[in-house]
Amino acid sequence: xEEKEVQMQxxxxxxxxxxxxxxxxxxxxxxxxxxxxxAYDNLKSLDRExxxxxxxxxxxxxTPVTTARWAMxxxxxxxxxxxxxxxxxxxxxxxxxxxxxxxxxxxLLELNRIDFGDTSIHPVSSSVEKLLESTIEDHRxxxxxxxxxxxxxxxxxxxxxxxxxAKIRDAVDNIFDNAIKYTPVGGEIKVTTTYNPxxxxxxxxxxxxxxxGKGLEEKIFQKFTRLGNAxxxxxxxxxxxxxxxxxxxxxxxxxxxYTHNQPHGSIFTLTIPC
Amino acid sequence: xxxxxxxxHPVSPNKTKVLIVEDDTMIIDMVTHKLTDAGFETKPVIDxxxxxxxxxLFDPTVIILDLMLPNKSGEEILKELSEQTIFSNTKVIVFTxxxxxxxxxxxxxxxxxEYLVKASTDLDTLVSHIKxxxx
Numbered sequence: 001x002e003e004k005e006v007q008m009q010x011x012x013x014x015x016x017x018x019x020x021x022x023x024x025x026x027x028x029x030x031x032x033x034x035x036x037x038x039a040y041d042n043l044k045s046l047d048r049e050x051x052x053x054x055x056x057x058x059x060x061x062x063t064p065v066t067t068a069r070w071a072m073x074x075x076x077x078x079x080x081x082x083x084x085x086x087x088x089x090x091x092x093x094x095x096x097x098x099x100x101x102x103x104x105x106x107x108l109l110e111l112n113r114i115d116f117g118d119t120s121i122h123p124v125s126s127s128v129e130k131l132l133e134s135t136i137e138d139h140r141x142x143x144x145x146x147x148x149x150x151x152x153x154x155x156x157x158x159x160x161x162x163x164x165x166a167k168i169r170d171a172v173d174n175i176f177d178n179a180i181k182y183t184p185v186g187g188e189i190k191v192t193t194t195y196n197p198x199x200x201x202x203x204x205x206x207x208x209x210x211x212x213g214k215g216l217e218e219k220i221f222q223k224f225t226r227l228g229n230a231x232x233x234x235x236x237x238x239x240x241x242x243x244x245x246x247x248x249x250x251x252x253x254x255x256x257x258y259t260h261n262q263p264h265g266s267i268f269t270l271t272i273p274c
Numbered sequence: 275x276x277x278x279x280x281x282x283h284p285v286s287p288n289k290t291k292v293l294i295v296e297d298d299t300m301i302i303d304m305v306t307h308k309l310t311d312a313g314f315e316t317k318p319v320i321d322x323x324x325x326x327x328x329x330x331l332f333d334p335t336v337i338i339l340d341l342m343l344p345n346k347s348g349e350e351i352l353k354e355l356s357e358q359t360i361f362s363n364t365k366v367i368v369f370t371x372x373x374x375x376x377x378x379x380x381x382x383x384x385x386x387x388e389y390l391v392k393a394s395t396d397l398d399t400l401v402s403h404i405k406x407x408x409x
Contacts, residue, residue: 062371066393067300073396074304106393113373120375 051112058108065105068098100236107240111223114247121164121251128161128168128201129154132191135172142180146187153192161201161274163252168272171245171256175205175268178241181234183209183265201274208265217258221246289315290408293334295325295351296369297343301392305338308397314404322346326354334364335408338400339386341370341377349384356385365407369400 072095083091113119136143136150143150179189190206210229212220219225223243230237242256249256254272261267292314296302302318309316319328322343329337337355341348348368355361367388368381378389388403 059371062393063298063301066371067298067304070304070397074308102393109373113375118373118375122375 051115054108055112058105061105065098065102069102072098104238107238107244110244111240114244119247119251121167123162123164125160125162126165128193128203129158131165131169132172132203135169135176139176139180146180146185148180148183149188151188151190153190155193155195157195158193159195163272167248167251171248171270172203174241174245179205179207179209182230183207195274199274200271203270205268206261206265208261211260211265212258220258289313290336291315291332291334292404293329293332293337294318295322295337295343296320296340304397305400308401312401322351325351329361336404337364337366338369339366341368341372349381352381352384352386367403367407
């Protein structure tokens with residue numbers, strides 16, 4: 001009997017030790033949790049500060065870049081008849097450089113708005129085919145310069161659709177711009193619209209360009225992504241265009257996906273409810 | 275300099291008057307040059323605090339108004355313009371680099387007639403908007 005009591009007392013002591021150890025571990029876990037929370041809050045705060053800094057810097061750049069663009073356009077208009085070929089080329093390159101800074105600034109501002117969740121859409125009833133026509137016309141000089149053929153196949157049952165024209169225009173512009181940039185001289189681009197019976201509008205932009213490697217179809221929509229073959233053609237991009245385009249389409253509860261064109265090139269399919 | 279941006283151009287009874295309320299002298303310079311070429315009579319104001327007084331004296335048909343100004347914001351100026359009957363026929367184009375999504379609805383509610391973002395508006399477009407508003 002006495003022996004049993006001694007054994008029980010030993011077990012109780014062991015149990016007390018275990019409980020005490022568990023309490024200590026529990027306190028340490030709570031402390032660790034507090035430390036992790038603090039670290040997380042610090043990181044969040046740093047990230048917010050970084051985003052705010054980018055926003056302020058981009059906003060500050062906007063005005064001088066705007067006036068530089070106006071000045072370039074004014075010079076191009078007033079001097080076009082008096083400049084020789086070299087001077088014209090120099091002016092054009094300067095204007096292109098200013099445009100690049102402008103596009104970069106606008107992309108960073110857009111990225112910030114998306115990351116802050118500040119992007120909203122303002123849908124109005126509009127024609128997507130008109131929007132596509134206007135996009136193609138705006139790119140006409142580059143299309144002609146690269147001797148590209150643009151085929152248009154618009155749906156016979158086309159109708160007015162509710163969408164934010166500025167946002168969808170931006171998305172289409174990004175895709176179309178890439179199609180022109182990455183399609184070799186003399187290549188082909190095709191633009192189609194389809195209105196499906198399940199109330200989905202589909203815009204497809206095909207090109208016969210460099211395409212995207214197998215397994216990288218989703219990666220191209222991540223921010224700051226530039227694939228090697230794209231960088232070789234255009235080293236100046238920062239890899240935001242398709243990220244922004246997909247964000248805008250998703251704001252419309254739509255999708256933007258990439259598929260391979262055959263035998264080579266890309267197909268971007270933009271689908272929104274209509 | 276394309277011209278002296280801080281001086282109004284000669285008064286002519288037949289010209290549409292445009293008051294440019296803007297604190298960036300480069301922008302004043304370029305807008306003034308463009309509008310003068312397009313046949314408008316212009317007057318620049320760089321201090322938001324002076325905008326209402328200058329508008330009263332100049333009696334413009336159209337005001338081009340920046341939002342971020344020293345001493346008085348564009349929003350405050352819009353509010354004061356809408357409270358004074360002498361400006362009931364004056365058209366206001368807000369010309370800013372502030373994001374359209376965050377500001378357009380508010381300034382239109384305050385009485386602005388148009389909202390143009392400088393970065394995405396070339397000067398020819400600005401001229402055509404002024405012509406349209408001036409009738």
